[in-house]
Amino acid sequence: MAxxxxxxxxxxEAIRALRLGDxxxxxGEIVATGGLPTHKRIIEAMEGKRELPFPLxxxxxxxxxxxxxxxxxxxxxxxxxxTTSTRFNPLMPKxxxxxGLRIVCGKGGLDAECARAMQEVGCVYLSILGGGAxxxxxxxxxxxxxxxxxxxxxxxxxxxxxxxxxxxTVGIDAHGNNGYDQLESRARERLPALMEELRVxxxxxxxxxxSDPAA
Amino acid sequence: xxxxxxxxxSLTADLYEWSLKRIPDDAKEALDRAAAAxxxxxxxxxxxxxxxxxxxxxxxxxFVCSDSGxxxxxxxxxxxxxxxxxxxxAISDGFAHLVETIQPPLLKHVTNPLTNERSxxxxxxPMVSWDMIDGADYIDITCAPKALGSGRWASLExxxxxxxxxxxxxxxxxxxxxxxxxxxxxxxxxxxxxTFDYCTKIAKLATLRPxxxxxxxxxxxxxxxxxxxAVNKLGFGPMGTGGDTTALAIHIEYASGHGFTPVAxxxxxxxxxxxxxxxxxxxxxxxxxGPWRRII
Numbered sequence: 001m002a003x004x005x006x007x008x009x010x011x012x013e014a015i016r017a018l019r020l021g022d023x024x025x026x027x028g029e030i031v032a033t034g035g036l037p038t039h040k041r042i043i044e045a046m047e048g049k050r051e052l053p054f055p056l057x058x059x060x061x062x063x064x065x066x067x068x069x070x071x072x073x074x075x076x077x078x079x080x081x082x083t084t085s086t087r088f089n090p091l092m093p094k095x096x097x098x099x100g101l102r103i104v105c106g107k108g109g110l111d112a113e114c115a116r117a118m119q120e121v122g123c124v125y126l127s128i129l130g131g132g133a134x135x136x137x138x139x140x141x142x143x144x145x146x147x148x149x150x151x152x153x154x155x156x157x158x159x160x161x162x163x164x165x166x167x168x169t170v171g172i173d174a175h176g177n178n179g180y181d182q183l184e185s186r187a188r189e190r191l192p193a194l195m196e197e198l199r200v201x202x203x204x205x206x207x208x209x210x211s212d213p214a215a
Numbered sequence: 216x217x218x219x220x221x222x223x224x225s226l227t228a229d230l231y232e233w234s235l236k237r238i239p240d241d242a243k244e245a246l247d248r249a250a251a252a253x254x255x256x257x258x259x260x261x262x263x264x265x266x267x268x269x270x271x272x273x274x275x276x277x278f279v280c281s282d283s284g285x286x287x288x289x290x291x292x293x294x295x296x297x298x299x300x301x302x303x304x305a306i307s308d309g310f311a312h313l314v315e316t317i318q319p320p321l322l323k324h325v326t327n328p329l330t331n332e333r334s335x336x337x338x339x340x341p342m343v344s345w346d347m348i349d350g351a352d353y354i355d356i357t358c359a360p361k362a363l364g365s366g367r368w369a370s371l372e373x374x375x376x377x378x379x380x381x382x383x384x385x386x387x388x389x390x391x392x393x394x395x396x397x398x399x400x401x402x403x404x405x406x407x408x409x410t411f412d413y414c415t416k417i418a419k420l421a422t423l424r425p426x427x428x429x430x431x432x433x434x435x436x437x438x439x440x441x442x443x444x445a446v447n448k449l450g451f452g453p454m455g456t457g458g459d460t461t462a463l464a465i466h467i468e469y470a471s472g473h474g475f476t477p478v479a480x481x482x483x484x485x486x487x488x489x490x491x492x493x494x495x496x497x498x499x500x501x502x503x504x505g506p507w508r509r510i511i
Contacts, residue, residue: 001257021257021457065281067322078319081281084364084396107364107454108396127456129264130364130398131280131486134271152333154281154322167264169257169456180395183457187391187449194445198383205437 003167008060008103012122015102018170020179024126025166026103029144031056034065034083035155039091041148042157046098053147053157056099063088063106064128064136065154068146075146077160081133082107085125093117105168109180115172125172128165139165216497218354220300220308226494227341228309230358231286232317234488235278238269239504241426242463242487249400249460258458262400265453265485276318279486283321284360286310286341289420293351297496303343310341324362344416353495355503357423360488365401368393369481371415376474379434382407383442389480390446390462395455398484400463402426403446406479409470414477421466422483423491425504428466435467442467453485463487 001021006014008028018024031054033039044050063085067078085092085106092110095101096117104110104118105126118124128136145159171179243266250262272279288306314321314335323333325340348355370389374381386405406418429436443465452458463485483489493501 023257023260065322067281067320069320079278079281081278083282084367086396107398109455127454129261129268129454131484132264132268133279133281134275134277135264135268137277138271152323167260169261169454171456179456183395183451183455184391187394187451190449191387191391194387194448195380195384198441198445199380201437201441202379202383205434205441 009058010060010102012102015122015124016174018124018173020170020173020177020182022170023167024170025164026060026126026168027163027165028060029159029161030060030062030064030105030165031157031159032062032064032066032080033155033157034063035151036087037151038148038155038157039088039095042095043091046094054145054159056095056101058100058102060103060105061095061101062128063104066156066158068143068153068156068158075143077137077140077143077158079133079137080140081136082128082130084108085110089114096123097121109171109178112178112181115176115178115181118172118174119176122174124170124174126168127171128168136165139163217297217299218302218494218496219298219498220302220305222494222498223302223305223354224309224312226309226492226500227288227306227356227358228313230356230490230492231310231313231360234358234360234490235280235283236276237273238279238486239426239489241504242485243269245426245463246400246485249463253459255452255458257456258452258460261453261456261458262460269486278319280362280364281322282362282364283324284362284366284488285325287359287361288341288343289346289357289359289423290343291346291348291351291355293348293353293355295350295352295496296354306341306343311336353493353501355491355493357489357491359419359423359483365397365482365484368397369415369418369479371411371477371479373411373475373477375476377476377478379438382478383438385478386442386480387445387449391449394449394451394461397482398486399451399455400453400460400485402483402487403462403465404481404483405465405467406477407467407469408472408476410472411477413470413472415479415481417468417470418479418481421468422481423489424466426487427464430467432469435469439465439467
């Protein structure tokens with residue numbers, strides 16, 4: 001397991017150097033949203049039906065909804081925290097390919113088709129702690145853009161500059177390795193042996209044997 | 216002396232806010248034990264980040280997670296409890312007051328399932344389940360806000376005269392399909408038996424037990440022990456990125472039923488949102504399961 005410090009925008013070589021399980025901290029500008037309607041609007045923008053509030057080419061795209069509010073000093077982000085990326089599985093391959101995203105970040109991972117798109121363009125998926133609102137929020141240094149403010153605040157497309165966001169874990173690398181799929185496959189391979197352990201433990205319990213002294 | 220509208224309004228709102236800003240002591244202890252035993256280095260770092268996050272939220276009076284969920288309460292009414300005012304309405308009024316006053320503000324998570332519009336209020340919100348306690352001169356309130364992160368992955372299947380093996384295979388199957396998604400390490404709640412509705416309720420209540428307390432039913436206590444070991448050998452780990460710590464506890468409840476046996480499996484994410492207190496006829500508040508700190 002290696003640790004990396006990435007400053008965004010980042011070139012594709014730095015992304016391809018990352019391996020599953022590596023830890024990454026991020027500096028620089030990220031784009032964040034937590035909304036399904038937002039993803040649908042991005043698809044509409046790709047199809048020429050709508051304008052993007054700011055470019056997404058080569059972006060670090062974070063599934064990181066925020067509470068934002070308008071103040072005298074401009075937009076303020078009160079807090080951020082990740083949402084479940086798998087909700088966006090059907091839309092992400094198009095977005096990753098069209099904009100050549102370098103990073104997608106969130107929690108829960110993405111599916112095989114997303115991993116293929118990420119391999120094609122040179123993009124990684126980074127897992128960020130769910131329930132880490134204070135740590136993530138304290139990494140924000142500046143809000144540099146808020147788009148689609150007509151949406152509820154956690155759906156808005158927000159651009160912000162962060163420092164030392166993370167550590168984040170590489171969950172899908174840019175070489176087609178999807179750590180989430182691998183862990184699920186490995187768990188399924190282990191199931192027969194675990195069911196056998198459970199059978200033995202059940203029989204011991206039924207015989208009044210209590211806990212397994214070897215466990 | 217009676218339990219008043221104002222007292223219920225204030226306490227239900229307090230319990231909600233408290234659940235957002237401070238994880239239970241038993242969850243902290245369980246995370247520390249898990250970190251000490253975890254063999255995967257990345258997983259240890261994630262677990263330590265969880266503790267830092269929880270501590271910073273508590274010390275700076277902020278939310279552990281941005282998704283404050285929707286308000287869910289379980290209330291047991293003592294048969295000797297006396298009331299003054301519309302205490303049922305006090306719960307929804309308490310949530311409305313919380314929305315107006317809490318700092319930082321809440322996001323709009325209450326969702327109309329027919330339109331997907333989101334706001335702070337909606338049909339059947341807050342969701343309250345009622346029960347009674349013979350002889351008690353208090354009401355016992357548990358607040359357990361629920362969000363998509365772990366709420367999305369609950370599951371139920373109805374079997375016919377299942378063996379324990381079939382039940383355990385189903386529980387593991389649900390976990391294998393969803394374990395990366397629920398913000399592990401989770402508390403797993405399982406309900407066995409009853410009816411469709413009752414089974415899901417006891418599964419949810421199981422997640423609210425003090426963490427790691429075994430079932431009083433020996434068959435289930437043994438099942439909890441062996442299933443927890445099995446789940447943690449699956450390898451999903453904290454946040455589902457690998458490690459030994461997928462679950463902090465499995466709590467199983469059962470109910471008699473007919474031969475059709477529902478099995479329900481649900482999850483509480485690592486921040487373990489659950490707060491509980493008793494409100495007595497004389498106005499006294501007894502906090503259960505953690506130190507009491509009045510927030511508003």
